[in-house]
Amino acid sequence: MMAPPGISGELPVATAGIIAAINLNSSLRRSWRSLELWPNKPGTADRIVDEEQYRVQFYGDVTALDRLVALEYRISSEALKSADICLIAARIASTVHRFSEATNYIRNAEALGASDVLCEQLALSIDQAIGRNLDNVLALRQRIARTNQSIQNLVSLGALLADLGEFDDADRAYRKAIQNYRDVSPFALAGVCFRLGLLWGETAFPRQSDQAAHWYTRAISYFPNYSHARVHLAELHLSAGRLDEAQALLDPIAASNDPEVAWRLAEIHSAKDDAEAATRHLEAARIAFNDAIHRHELAFADHGAEFYLSAGSDFARARNLASINLANRPTLRAFELAYAAAKACEDENYCARLRSEAEANWKHIKAYRTSVFGSGGT
């Protein structure tokens, strides 16, 4: 596997994506059935959470979130008695962006004697996700990464650095994660390659589409079923007018329940002047987003808002979702999304309020300067 620009040496070898996919999905089926038949067997619920999180991350599988929430419901009565179960519930709540509930579960886990390390890890992830105490989070992430340069620790650090606008540092953390990787799971490598694609394709300023495309391509080569990587790479092709390439990425996963797949296919077909196909896919996207938001509003509020701001053409709905997202996780990105929705609704008062709050909360970070509120904004 040839290295993308800026990284010397071959990328690490990993188990073929097709094998990893078969192993993951067959393990997941078995884990669920094991839980049904032998509910008291330790470790099964933990494995299910791991495996369903892979389904969410790499397949964009909305039903994985349904199953996780069902598991949380199933175990919630035990959550008051067991630290392990509290932690499992915290992981699930965090996955569906119910961060305050996740935090409560963590507190319960601590009270029941859960490992400090595990509780701290989860709490740190939540703080990072909602943009709370990021100075402290950064210091801890840096300390953790100095002590243990695992791919997980370096990716978490890289993601935070990207959010803070330290794009070159984020890039370095991600590349180090790849270079340090000493295992064979393709999931970990595909994930960090995708992060690098996001960094240079959507987060960093100025955008570097070629580099982003390289990394999305690497992510897909590690795990061909990687839905989000295909969608984002397809977006790059679409922007560049490479419609056939864009469609070729998404047609194989058209049956996915990831709403973004239908959304982007609608845009591709629209660009190809195939009104019938565009309408069909757009309707499918609308149904899929409605459905996902209905079931997991907090998890889909941001992507839902983006959809309704563009192809979904419902600015009022976008504004509502963006507000929900902002209230749940007041990151700079959430402010930008809420601002875009308010602008689309021509609500200048709300825009002004958002600008003021964003400035108060985020002016101190580098990413603010290149955000819509900084020198790059209008």
Add this chain to the structure above:
Amino acid sequence: MSDHVDGPRTAADPSVDLTDLYAFTSPSDQTRTVLIANVFPFAGDAALFSNVVNYDLVIRPAVVTGIGNAASFKAQDPEIRFSFQFDVLNANVEDQQQAGICRLPDGRTLTVAVGNESGSITPDGRFRIFAGLRSDPFYIGWAPGEGLKSLPNLLEEDNVLSIVVEFETASVLNVTGTTLFGVIAETTPQAVLSRQLIPPPPRFDWIGRPEQTNFRLNGIAGATDLRDLWNQETPFEVSIDLIPIFKDRLIQSLKLWDMRDGKADWDLSALAASANVFLDDFLLFDPTKPISDTSHLEIEKSTIGGRPYETGGGRTLNANAIDILVTWLVNRDTGPFLQSVTEATKPGRATFPYVESPNVIPIDVTRSIDLPVTADVAWETVGQFGGQWLPMVAHIAVAGEGIGQIREIRTVDGKIIVERLTGLDDGLRTLSYELVSGIPANRYFGTLQVTPKAQGCEVTWSVSYRPDGQGYMVVNAIVSRLIVNGMESLRARFGTKQ
């Protein structure tokens, strides 16, 4: 759990995670040695080996270099290695079988189709190999972190990927010289790409004796987790620089184990001797002596005890390795320290490939029908264990009375199905039975229940089973047809509810 999930790193890569290693002489041919390495804990039904990993079994001659409190074993040359590699699948081909090769110690290679129970055998018969999904033969009913509370088998119904090597002992091990051997299994990266900036680790995991990482090197509250560090060590040659760290940890751990029953059975010198022996972490076996379900660790124990060993040591599939180990660690074999679990879900068998077929998740089939008659009326028909109301039944013969009675069903197409009554409750209107023979399934349990409703009643027929020897589709077709035809016959007999 033996070596299952034995470190934070291996937890992310189940296909490289070794779970167990076994070494014994074949019960069906004592002139042949069997080595089994299991990998991929909690493997799913379609689990595959990684295509970028070497799965190796490595044997070295061993000598006793000290006895009593100076007990030690040293591995020597030459190395005898079996190395398996597996192919990637073609995404465009359905239902393909993973293939692999084994590089034999004599330089030959032998191909293997993953899951083919016959395995592959060299033309001269010296070597026979198997690779595929099997029932996990390991069993453990202790959770060490819970004060050694006894639990049901934590690995009940689980599967692993097994690699089995059987070979002609005399010609491969050359037992005219030393008769004692040490064996390990390891998972290592395949050939390093020369342009990789940082080379991959030397290995992902390895195993000698069971529970080296999870029981002996772990489990001390607040202590640094040394398992990943240990897993990077070279088997047979642990780094001299790191030996003090590992030895210190082993001694701390062994002290804790000793006191689990509240009394000290080990003096410090013997504990240190035990730690030294465990530092030389390879599974010792002597194929010229009897290897049985109770001989595991006998070589080590005898040597530490200052006497010649009497058995072939090793580890059979059915050895209660946990009880043998825990009894030794906790009270130095002065009295049994037993878990309640005494065998695996499917104990090992005496013939190749020795590890049993994988555990199949039960399949449940349930059908219900509403009938326009009272529950009592429907029960008069359905509740008769010998009742001939099924359309495919030509004849039923019932033997015995009450619970346990047997019915032999002769079907219209000439098949014979035998079932045993396991439950009958006229009050609740439920009838339960289990299959004895006649359908290619095991753990086959059926229940018929009649439930009164506001108008009429509902009859529910449920069957839970596991296919045995036939594909899921074949057995499911048989069972579904049985139930559907049965329900249709009730509808024909009693009419349809309006």
